Amino acid sequence: MSFNEWLNKRFPMDRLVREHLTGYFAPKNFNFWYYFGSLALLVLVLQIVTGVLLAMNYKPDAELAFASVEYIMRDVWGGWFVRYMHSTGASFFFIVIYLHMFRGLLYGSYRNPRELIWIFGMIIYVSMMATAFFGYLLPWGQMSYWGAQVIVNLFETLPIVGPVLSEWIRGDYVISDITLNRFYAFHYLIPFIIVGLVVLHIVALHETGSNNPDGVEIKKGPKGNRWSKDAPADGIPFHPYYTVKDTLGMVVFLIFFFGVVFFLPEMGGYFIEPPNFEPANPLKTPEHIAPVWYFTPYYAILRAVPSFAGTQVWGVLAMGAAIVVFFLLPWLDRSPVKSVRYRGFSTKAFLGIFAVTFLVLGWLGTKPPSAEYTAMAQFLTVVYFLYFFLMPCYSGTGDNVGKSGLALFVISVLLAAGSLYLCWAETPDLGTGMKWLYTILSVLILFYFGLRPGWIKADEVKPVPERVTG
Numbered sequence: 001m002s003f004n005e006w007l008n009k010r011f012p013m014d015r016l017v018r019e020h021l022t023g024y025f026a027p028k029n030f031n032f033w034y035y036f037g038s039l040a041l042l043v044l045v046l047q048i049v050t051g052v053l054l055a056m057n058y059k060p061d062a063e064l065a066f067a068s069v070e071y072i073m074r075d076v077w078g079g080w081f082v083r084y085m086h087s088t089g090a091s092f093f094f095i096v097i098y099l100h101m102f103r104g105l106l107y108g109s110y111r112n113p114r115e116l117i118w119i120f121g122m123i124i125y126v127s128m129m130a131t132a133f134f135g136y137l138l139p140w141g142q143m144s145y146w147g148a149q150v151i152v153n154l155f156e157t158l159p160i161v162g163p164v165l166s167e168w169i170r171g172d173y174v175i176s177d178i179t180l181n182r183f184y185a186f187h188y189l190i191p192f193i194i195v196g197l198v199v200l201h202i203v204a205l206h207e208t209g210s211n212n213p214d215g216v217e218i219k220k221g222p223k224g225n226r227w228s229k230d231a232p233a234d235g236i237p238f239h240p241y242y243t244v245k246d247t248l249g250m251v252v253f254l255i256f257f258f259g260v261v262f263f264l265p266e267m268g269g270y271f272i273e274p275p276n277f278e279p280a281n282p283l284k285t286p287e288h289i290a291p292v293w294y295f296t297p298y299y300a301i302l303r304a305v306p307s308f309a310g311t312q313v314w315g316v317l318a319m320g321a322a323i324v325v326f327f328l329l330p331w332l333d334r335s336p337v338k339s340v341r342y343r344g345f346s347t348k349a350f351l352g353i354f355a356v357t358f359l360v361l362g363w364l365g366t367k368p369p370s371a372e373y374t375a376m377a378q379f380l381t382v383v384y385f386l387y388f389f390l391m392p393c394y395s396g397t398g399d400n401v402g403k404s405g406l407a408l409f410v411i412s413v414l415l416a417a418g419s420l421y422l423c424w425a426e427t428p429d430l431g432t433g434m435k436w437l438y439t440i441l442s443v444l445i446l447f448y449f450g451l452r453p454g455w456i457k458a459d460e461v462k463p464v465p466e467r468v469t470g
Contacts, residue, residue, distance in 0.1 A: 025237060026210045036100040043089055066139065093128065094294035211338065215339035216467060221233060290366050297362040304374065341462075
């Protein structure tokens with residue numbers, strides 16, 4: 001009896017390989033955007049491996065944490081390399097995930113029957129944000145300490161549960177040694193939870209089948225190809241075809257990744273901020289406190305919402321809503337087609353505007369507060385939420401638009417009016433030119449939604465092919 005026969009009598013190795021690799025038929029028209037799923041898995045493995053190696057020499061003690069990082073960088077053989085791989089890997093992980101999510105928006109990968117795949121993916125994203133936040137404190141540098149201080153204090157603004165929740169997160173009344181130990185435990189634990197979520201994500205994906213740039217369901221199309229008469233005609237085995245393709249993508253990715261690790265690990269202060277090369281000092285506040293770049297879009301939204309009724313809770317709620325709203329996408333999008341290739345101009349335009357809005361909000365989140373930056377962030381926060389809450393209107397056609405258009409137009413009027421009020425009444429230091437720019441943009445939004453029901457025919461979706469195209 002061979003080892004393979006012995007193993008398969010006790011564990012279904014061949015069946016797993018057949019179901020998820022050689023016998024899993026993926027659409028044959030995957031393009032550039034389909035590299036990022038496998039790249040995300042690669043970076044996750046890199047982060048776990050480098051994290052475990054760092055944990056062997058790191059001291060989760062407020063008196064020793066910063067010195068232990070210096071020890072890793074200066075005295076541990078290859079320690080600087082592992083540390084920079086881990087810090088650079090965190091940023092590359094979010095870059096890959098953001099591109100992976102954008103591909104989902106492009107091709108409607110959150111639509112029926114893939115709602116659960118999208119939900120699992122969003123839970124992975126939130127878990128990544130959590131583990132990144134917990135890991136951000138561990139170097140015990142100035143920005144790590146004060147960034148954690150600001151974020152934890154925000155939870156105190158929540159009514160009723162806020163003070164108890166923030167105290168539970170810290171484990172103390174202030175950021176202290178107890179907090180560091182708690183964050184270290186969570187930072188070590190959550191990546192393994194993410195691994196379990198990734199397994200669920202992939203199992204759900206292979207159950208429904210992969211989406212493709214055309215949004216065509218190959219399982220519902222004709223059957224029979226050169227490998228199997230029962231397999232989809234427009235499918236090819238994931239292995240070896242896409243494993244070779246993904247391997248090529250990984251090689252190119254690693255070239256860029258190690259280029260950054262060796263030559264630009266701090267990335268001009270975006271990956272590792274200059275204040276984090278100083279030990280944490282609770283008595284000295286940095287001139288400008290901002291989270292690491294992958295949190296800054298939401299941080300900009302947080303700062304954009306002014307305090308009301310003596311509390312900043314509205315900004316915290318807006319920041320939370322900016323993340324939670326992604327979970328609702330499968331039910332907000334009412335387009336009869338999935339892929340952006342066959343959608344009307346409005347959907348394409350709004351997706352492009354949303355992408356630019358997200359990037360600019362991220363840039364604003366890195367900047368010190370000012371009247372102009374705040375007004376810009378307030379306007380873009382309105383645009384951010386308009387993308388989601390007006391989606392039932394601009395993504396629909398025919399009667400769907402007629403029924404929902406009026407209500408959504410009223411909502412857009414209220415949101416735009418609120419933005420204009422903040423711009424003109426609440427920011428007297430803002431330049432007149434900037435005020436008129438926001439006014440013109442707000443009027444254009446209202447003009448579009450006011451006339452949208454009247455030119456439905458000009459925004460109809462294109463016919464979707466019955467089979468995938470190249």
